[in-house]
Amino acid sequence: MYDDKTCRREEDGSPGWLGTGGLYAGLRPAPRRTAVGARLAHSGRACCAGGAIYGEVSRGTVLLTRIQARNLLSFDRLDLDVGAGLTVITGPNGVGKTNLGRCLELARAVVARQAGNTGGEATDLFQSAGRNGAASFRVALSLTFDRQSERHLVLTYFRTAYACGRFLDDATSRRSAAAVDMIGRARLTEESLAPLWSGTLHIRYDASLRSPWFSAWEFQHGEQLCHITLGGSGAGELRGGPADAFARPTQTSLTLAGALTSSVPGLDIDSEGAADPQGQPMDLGKTLPSPGIAISMHMTNPQDMSSPIPMSLRELAASLGVTEFDRYAFELVHVFWEILRCGIVLTDNRRIPFKRRFTHATFDRPLDLRDGSDIPAELFRLKNGDTAEQRRYGQIETTFHNLTQRTLGLRGRPEPAHVSEDGLIVEPFVVTADSEYLIEFAGAGAQEALVLSTLLPGGAGRVIVLDEPAVNIEPTMQRRLVTMLRDTGQCLIITHSPDLVPVDQPDDLANIVRLAPTPTGAHPMRPSSLSRKDWARWFKLLEPTHVRALLFASRVILCEGSTEVGSLSQWWSNTSSLGLPSPEAANIPLVSVSGDNGFGAYIEYLDAFGIPWTAIADGPALRPGSTLAKQLRDHGHQPPVAQPDGGDFAEWRTYWATAGVFTLANQFGDDGSRRGEFEAFLHRVDAGLLADVQAELGHRSKPQVGALFAAEHPAMPAEVAELYRAIMRRFSPSS
Numbered sequence: 001m002y003d004d005k006t007c008r009r010e011e012d013g014s015p016g017w018l019g020t021g022g023l024y025a026g027l028r029p030a031p032r033r034t035a036v037g038a039r040l041a042h043s044g045r046a047c048c049a050g051g052a053i054y055g056e057v058s059r060g061t062v063l064l065t066r067i068q069a070r071n072l073l074s075f076d077r078l079d080l081d082v083g084a085g086l087t088v089i090t091g092p093n094g095v096g097k098t099n100l101g102r103c104l105e106l107a108r109a110v111v112a113r114q115a116g117n118t119g120g121e122a123t124d125l126f127q128s129a130g131r132n133g134a135a136s137f138r139v140a141l142s143l144t145f146d147r148q149s150e151r152h153l154v155l156t157y158f159r160t161a162y163a164c165g166r167f168l169d170d171a172t173s174r175r176s177a178a179a180v181d182m183i184g185r186a187r188l189t190e191e192s193l194a195p196l197w198s199g200t201l202h203i204r205y206d207a208s209l210r211s212p213w214f215s216a217w218e219f220q221h222g223e224q225l226c227h228i229t230l231g232g233s234g235a236g237e238l239r240g241g242p243a244d245a246f247a248r249p250t251q252t253s254l255t256l257a258g259a260l261t262s263s264v265p266g267l268d269i270d271s272e273g274a275a276d277p278q279g280q281p282m283d284l285g286k287t288l289p290s291p292g293i294a295i296s297m298h299m300t301n302p303q304d305m306s307s308p309i310p311m312s313l314r315e316l317a318a319s320l321g322v323t324e325f326d327r328y329a330f331e332l333v334h335v336f337w338e339i340l341r342c343g344i345v346l347t348d349n350r351r352i353p354f355k356r357r358f359t360h361a362t363f364d365r366p367l368d369l370r371d372g373s374d375i376p377a378e379l380f381r382l383k384n385g386d387t388a389e390q391r392r393y394g395q396i397e398t399t400f401h402n403l404t405q406r407t408l409g410l411r412g413r414p415e416p417a418h419v420s421e422d423g424l425i426v427e428p429f430v431v432t433a434d435s436e437y438l439i440e441f442a443g444a445g446a447q448e449a450l451v452l453s454t455l456l457p458g459g460a461g462r463v464i465v466l467d468e469p470a471v472n473i474e475p476t477m478q479r480r481l482v483t484m485l486r487d488t489g490q491c492l493i494i495t496h497s498p499d500l501v502p503v504d505q506p507d508d509l510a511n512i513v514r515l516a517p518t519p520t521g522a523h524p525m526r527p528s529s530l531s532r533k534d535w536a537r538w539f540k541l542l543e544p545t546h547v548r549a550l551l552f553a554s555r556v557i558l559c560e561g562s563t564e565v566g567s568l569s570q571w572w573s574n575t576s577s578l579g580l581p582s583p584e585a586a587n588i589p590l591v592s593v594s595g596d597n598g599f600g601a602y603i604e605y606l607d608a609f610g611i612p613w614t615a616i617a618d619g620p621a622l623r624p625g626s627t628l629a630k631q632l633r634d635h636g637h638q639p640p641v642a643q644p645d646g647g648d649f650a651e652w653r654t655y656w657a658t659a660g661v662f663t664l665a666n667q668f669g670d671d672g673s674r675r676g677e678f679e680a681f682l683h684r685v686d687a688g689l690l691a692d693v694q695a696e697l698g699h700r701s702k703p704q705v706g707a708l709f710a711a712e713h714p715a716m717p718a719e720v721a722e723l724y725r726a727i728m729r730r731f732s733p734s735s
Contacts, residue, residue, distance in 0.1 A: 063490060064104075064344075064463045066142035066200075071134045072106075073099040076521035082492070083511045086485050088501050089494045090551040090609075091515035092587055096522045097494045098349055100515070101465045102129075103139045107203050108340050110213050114231030115337035123213060127205065131521060135207040144198045147461045150339050151190050151197060153319055157335045158193060158256075158284075159184040159312035164299035165257035180257070181310035183269050187282045188260070195221035195285050201336070202227075202243040216243035217336065221285045228297065230333040238295040240288065250294040259287040259295050299329055342462075345455055346370050349467035349494070351448065354439065357415065359422050372451040376426040379454065380412050395457035403449040403473075403480055406442070407431040444472035452481065460489040470497035475545075498548035506535045509542075514551050516610030525610035541601045547591075551609060554587040555731050558602055558615040562592040564678050566706025568616070571716045572724055580728050588731075592703075596621045600631030607635060614727050619665030619676020622652045632659060660730050664719055682709055685717050 069078040074096025089097050106129070109122035130137045145151055163181035199219030206212050214232035218225070227243040229235045234247025238256070261267055263286040264279070289295055301313065317325040320334055352373040363381045367374040382393040400408045409431045415423030428439040428450060439447055452469060464485075470478050478499040485491045486502075493500055502508045509530055515522040530538065542548050550556055559565050569590055575582045583590060593599050599615060606613045621628040624643060632638060639659040644651035649667050656662075666684075669676020682690045689712055690705075697704045 063144045063146045063461065064141060065144055066140075067100065067103050068140040068142075069103050069138065071131045071137040072139060073102060073129050073131060074515075074522045075099065076131060078103070078522070078524065080513065080524045082490070083507075084490055085507070085511065086482070086488075086502070087490075087492050087511045087513060089492060089513050089515065090496075090501060091522070092517065092552055092554040093496075095515045095517045097515055098467055099522075101346060101467050101492070101494055104141065104344050104463070104465060105346055106139050107141055107201060107215075108344060108346070110203050110215055111201075111230065111333060111337045111340055114213065114215060114235075115331075115334045117337060127207065127212070130205075130207075137205055139203040141201045141203075142199070143201060145196070145339070148190075150343070150461075151193075153335055153338065154196060154332075155188065155190055155193060156312055156316045156319060157330065157332060158260075159188050160310065160316045160330060161297055161299045162188060162257050162260055163310040163312055164301055165297075166255045166300070176308065177310045177313070178308035180269065181312050184260075184282075185312060187264065187267075187279065189281050192260075192282045193284050195219055195226070195288065200243075204245055206245070214245040215333070217332075218243040221288055224288050224290075226288050228332060230331075230336055234294070235333070236296065236298045236331050238289060238297055239291070240293055241291040247294075248292075250292055254289070254293065254295045256295055256297045260284065263287045297332060301326060301328060341366075345458075345462055345464040347372075347451070347455065347465065347467050347469070349471075351451065351472075354428070354447065356425055356427060357420075358424050358426060359420075360424065361422075369451075369455060372447070375451055375454050376410075376428055379410050379428060380424075380426045383410055392457060396453050399453040399457055399484065400450060402484065403453060403477055404446055406446065408450070408453075409436055445474060445477060448472040449477065456484060456488050462489060464488060464491040465494070466491065467494045468496065469493065470495055470500050475499040496552055498545045498551070501548045501551060503539055503542045503548065506530070506532055509535060509538055512551070512609075514609040514611070517554070523610070525608065527608040537601070538605070541605060547605075550589065550591065550606065550611060552587075553589050553611060555612040555614075556602075556606055557583065557588060557590045557727060558599060558613055559590055559592050560596055560599075560615075560617045560621065561594070561678060561702060563682075563702040563706035564616055565590045565592045566703040566708075567678075567682065567710040568706075568720065570707055570710030570714075571720050575724060577716075578721055578724060580724065596626065596628045599628050600635065603631060603635050603637065612731055614660040614662060614730050616662050616664070616723070617656075618678060619649070619663060619668045620670035622649070622656050622661070622663060622665075623668060623670065624652075628661070632661070657726065657730075662723055662726055664723060678706075681719070682706075686713055689713055 063084065064082050066082060067078065067080045069075045072078075078100075080100070089100055091097050105122070106126050109126060112118050113123050145154065159181065162184035163177045196217075196219055199217055202214075202216045202218055204214040206214075211232065215230040216227045216232070217230060218227040220226075224240070225242055226238060226240050228238045229243070229247070232245055232247075237247065239247075239250075260282045261269060263283045264281075267280075287295070313325065316330060317323065320330070320338055322328065322330075347369075348371045350371070352371040354376050355373050356376065358377045358380075362374075362377050367378050367381075369375060369378060379393065379396065382389045382396070385393075397408050400406070407430065409429045410426070411429070412424055412426045415425055429436050430439060430442045430446060439450060448469065448471070452466070455464065455466075466485075469481065473481070475497075478497055482500060482502050485493070495501070501512060503512075509527050511526075513524045513526045516525045527538075557568075559568070569583070572583050591602070593602050596617060599617075599621075603613065603615075615628075617628055620626060623629065637659050639655055641655060641658050644655055649665075652668075653663060653665075664678060664681040665676040666681075667676055669680065674680065679690070686709075690709060693705050693709050693712065697708060699705075
């Protein structure tokens with residue numbers, strides 16, 4: 001764990017990873033859905049498509065607070081806290097920014113598979129996701145169920161499990177499930193299940209096991225740690241201790257119905273007063289098992305369907321879109337899949353062109369909108385749906401107009417009978433004052449805006465992950481998008497665009513995360529908390545887009561002035577003769593800090609986000625009492641060797657090079673002669689050329705003077721070549 005004034009390296013070391021046992025998974029039967037059931041899941045209260053929530057009630061939303069991964073893709077150890085609003089994920093190419101979204105995608109896919117829904121193909125693909133070919137890996141998502149809708153779904157499951165569970169006494173035959181359900185509905189409340197509302201979803205894979213996928217919900221109540229296995233060995237059991245992929249033999253086994261009943265001392269579920277709503281509620285927290293004890297959460301649906309069906313069972317089946325539930329045993333994993341499906345919205349970083357042709361069956365199932373291809377079908381379904389769905393379509397129209405300043409239209413028509421008797425052509429289009437044209441002809445930006453406009457509305461409480469949304473939209477639209485995302489709720493943007501990196505509000509800086517490449521994989525870097533005064537100082541630095549663009553650099557070369565940037569960029573544009581990549585090819589920008597006073601702010605900024613840097617300074621800055629020397633000391637970059645005893649310039653130049661500060665000066669030049677400045681070096685290279693260039697451009701056009709001088713003197717000076725070699729050795733000591 002690394003922690004100082006300005007930066008924090010988020011690594012392992014927290015108690016979030018518990019249990020090191022092997023992994024085992026066993027899949028439980030899937031709910032049997034029918035077309036009627038699918039329509040039931042879509043109608044009235046809510047509808048989920050590609051993770052988005054439609055309707056007036058957000059049925060199943062989550063708030064993500066932390067993402068952890070071990071040995072997955074580009075991550076050796078990932079530990080990232082996620083804020084409640086907008087979080088921007090930055091970093092250089094190839095570091096694995098997209099893999100952050102894949103942590104959530106993996107969790108969704110595994111839970112979907114274990115719930116018997118889609119996900120098989122995705123989990124097969126993820127079997128090869130181990131870092132450097134590792135045969136096992138883990139993901140953990142810390143979630144808070146902060147919405148009444150999701151809590152009610154979990155509560156309904158527990159009420160159903162109570163009604164359809166087993167009791168370990170001889171009186172079971174005297175009680176009907178419907179009668180027990182009345183007790184559960186009166187005695188089981190949200191407060192009864194308080195320990196469950198915050199916890200960690202663990203996903204593990206181990207290729208050495210027969211059933212390699214494992215998932216569990218781990219939570220803590222006071223000092224007691226427990227988990228419910230969703231898929232794998234011991235699935236459907238509540239146990240004490242951390243989530244463990246191996247279900248150890250238990251000393252005692254209880255039923256959920258019996259355990260909940262025992263939480264109310266003296267409760268006689270056969271008595272008429274047992275269902276008194278004024279009575280003491282059941283309390284899961286009072287019956288949480290210690291290690292070695294397991295509580296079975298399995299339920300058995302009533303076999304005699306002529307008897308009254310528990311109301312909770314009907315409600316749970318409707319919530320999950322299941323109609324034929326007479327012989328089906330619901331499990332908690334089905335509830336978690338519904339929550340994740342509705343609460344986590346994912347997009348791919350590559351878009352597929354919109355489809356135009358759809359069958360009628362397309363509109364009978366939830367649509368996966370991640371790649372954008374099914375957007376027309378979703379729009380058509382909403383526009384022709386119930387009142388809530390039409391309202392949702394209106395929100396999409398408004399969002400599209402706010403993003404693009406254009407008007408959205410939509411039309412659908414049957415395909416010709418000779419092509420298909422069950423086909424429908426759906427075409428979004430853009431409306432102007434005097435014409436209309438298909439979205440495909442409105443530009444890639446309009447298509448991307450339509451994808452975003454479809455995903456963003458839908459109510460707070462969701463986690464929206466947008467992977468490279470700026471690829472096809474211009475900067476003005478990007479800035480409009482940021483404004484919208486501030487009001488959307490929790491959102492993660494994975495981007496290469498500095499226009500999607502907001503800094504204009506005090507909380508913005510803490511929510512910028514840069515994935516920094518390290519020898520052990522990508523690690524998240526972000527500034528520590530900043531005061532309002534600190535934010536104002538950072539805002540001044542980061543307001544220019546090109547400074548924010550440094551977040552995507554692999555390394556940075558800081559130059560004291562713009563003349564250095566102009567000339568060195570020219571000379572280093574082709575470094576093949578040095579056997580080294582050019583700065584452009586290596587993603588190493590050269591940046592002017594506008595004088596030796598400017599180094600400190602850039603150093604603080606680059607350190608906070610884990611961006612390696614070197615500096616090129618004039619001769620006066622190498623004095624031990626210079627402004628640069630003080631800034632380096634303040635930010636912990638004092639050279640690791642002893643200071644020279646005398647005033648020999650060559651010794652001081654060597655001394656500062658050990659801290660990554662280089663120069664082309666051959667003297668301090670702080671005696672008023674200005675012989676330590678970069679222009680003095682150009683004068684030594686070709687005094688006549690420098691005079692001609694300055695006469696043509698003027699002394700104040702420093703970037704142009706430097707660039708033109710280097711262009712007119714294309715042969716790279718030996719000192720400039722050696723400087724580049726020294727910088728690259730600093731960046732890559734092993735090379």
